[in-house]
Amino acid sequence: MKIVVLKFGGTSVGTVERIRKVANIITSYIKKRYKVIVVSSAMSGVTNDLIKKSKKLSNNFNLSEYDVLVSSGEQMSCALISGRLNHIGYKSQSWMGWQIPILTEGSHSSSRIVKIYKKRIINFLENGGIPVIAGFQGINLDRRITTLGRGGSDASAIMIAQFFKAEKCIIYTDVEGVYTTDPRMIRDSKKIKVISYEEMLEMSSLGAKVMQPISIQDARLNRIDINVKSSFKNKTGTLITKRKNIFRNKIITGISFTKNDAKVSLVGVKDKPGVAASIFKPLSENSINVDMVVQNISANGKETDLTFTIKSDDIKKTEKLLKNNKKIKFRDLLINKNVSKISIIGVGMITTPGVTYRMFQALAEKLINIQVISTSEIKISVLINKKYTQKAVAILHKEFKLNN
Ligand code: ASP
Ligand code: MG
Secondary structure: OOEEEEEEOOHHHOOHHHHHHHHHHHHHHHHOOOEEEEEEOOOOOHHHHHHHHHHHHOOOOOHHHHHHHHOHHHHHHHHHHHHHHHHOOOOEEEEOHHHOOEEEEOOOOOOEEEEEOOHHHHHHHHOOOEEEEEOOEEEOOOOOEEEOOOOOHHHHHHHHHHHOOOOEEEEEEOOOOOEOOOOOOOOOOOEOOEEEHHHHHHHHHOOOOOOOHHHHHHHHHHOOOEEEEEOOOOOOOEEEEOHHHOOOOOOOOEEEEEOOEEEEEEEEEEOOOOHHHHHHHHHHHOOOOOOOEEEEEOOOOOEEEEEEEEEHHHHHHHHHHHHOOOOOOOOEEEEEOOEEEEEEEOHHHHOOOOHHHHHHHHHHHOOOOOOEEEEEOOEEEEEEEHHHHHHHHHHHHHHOOOOO
16 A cells, blocks of 8 residues: 555644645545545644633643643544545545544653554555544543644654555645745745755754654654645645755755743852752753753862853743752852854764854854854854844855855
8 A cells, every 4th residue: 555644734724725725635645546644733723722721721721631622623623624525525534543543652741652553544545535633632541632742743644654654744834845044034045855854853943843843753763754845835845854865065954043042151150070960950850951051160260150051931940940059159140031042953064074163253254252052963053142143044044055
């Protein structure tokens, strides 16, 4: 069986007109002799709305009931798609997670798919049917409904492609693919034709909101090629695949930026072994994600300044933890929200020397000061004053020739 998984995001099924279009996309694959498994997200806005309602009733809404509630948007969109396919003469049926069943593990609201029972779906496919499966949901061993985290229908599509050994997994969305940087900010940004899982992970966890980051990790582990394309325009999108499938002459694949970071500086920390661990332990125990870190030794060698970044949402918690931490002594605590993190990403930098220098030099020429730096094998990030975000991205986009 030649199976294709087609996943439709919220805006792609956002109105009945769009659902008509989606039905036509689906049948175009049937005409090409594919067996199609459809995975749908809720109509755009529906999930947000349900979450808002839960918050109005309780700021500590029972998570198991939260999953029952927020998964309900997918029931509506799947029925609409199946109903439309039936109307235009195709055999189709909607399936909720529990009907298949899709078994998940982990906590409510952030579960992971561990097994999909395939028999019923395979039967239906063999009999010429088009199953339309609700994304974002499953059940756990207690037979309670679970969900996979916001944007989780991407993870559903990828795990379904994996379990059914699909030939293709296509993510239909409202953008044409993954871009070299945010097209709303840099007008000459370009659609990336092929990108590796690793690069895509960096791009999406750094703010390019095309796919749920954890779903890319699932795809990487299972070696599933993903096509991201627009459901509005019939154009080739972006292929997310293994590194070795990619031939490219550019060093840098994309540039991303975030504006929700905050810089925390501890000034005049008594320097002794274990001090960094004492600072970060309570943060990690409270699920505060520390991103970039720099430590300077002061002139007298007895004190150090430690700077790191966290998400702005965590400022209050972090401040409290640091001030209440009896294991550390410092003279001052400074917090600055006026920062943004700019990252250049590309597997090409592994084999090309001088990328760091080029990045720093390009920023220096525009008199943009770098406050903190962090690097990984395929990424260099710098923290700068927020007001220079656009300027910095534009200059780096040009420096690494991403606009041509
Ligand atoms: N409807 C869910 C959400 O809005 C899942 C998804 O869209 O992928 O998060
Ligand atoms: Mg979505």
